[in-house]
Amino acid sequence: MPDTYITISGDMWDGIAWKTMGAAVYMPLLLEANTAHLETVIFEAGTELTVPEVPAGAADSLPPWKR
Numbered sequence: 001m002p003d004t005y006i007t008i009s010g011d012m013w014d015g016i017a018w019k020t021m022g023a024a025v026y027m028p029l030l031l032e033a034n035t036a037h038l039e040t041v042i043f044e045a046g047t048e049l050t051v052p053e054v055p056a057g058a059a060d061s062l063p064p065w066k067r
Contacts, residue, residue, distance in 0.1 A: 001010070003051040007043035016043075020051045 005020050013031060014024040021030065031038060032050040040047070 003026040005049045005051050007045060007047040007049065009045040012041065019059065021054050026054060045065070 003020070007016070013027050017027040017030045018024045029052050030049070033050045037043075037047065038051065054067060
């Protein structure tokens with residue numbers, strides 16, 4: 001079962017990916033899981049987003065300073 005995240009005013013996709021998945025590079029996965037909100041750039045408070053799981057081994061492909 002995927003996790004969810006409730007936005008706060010001013011949240012943006014890259015920041016949400018960083019907060020919930022550990023790195024902004026996972027933003028495409030977050031976008032793919034929330035296609036109803038693709039037109040949103042800056043969120044208002046209270047939007048519920050689905051947070052997908054980070055694929056196994058994905059962190060290994062990140063540079064050391066992003067792990």
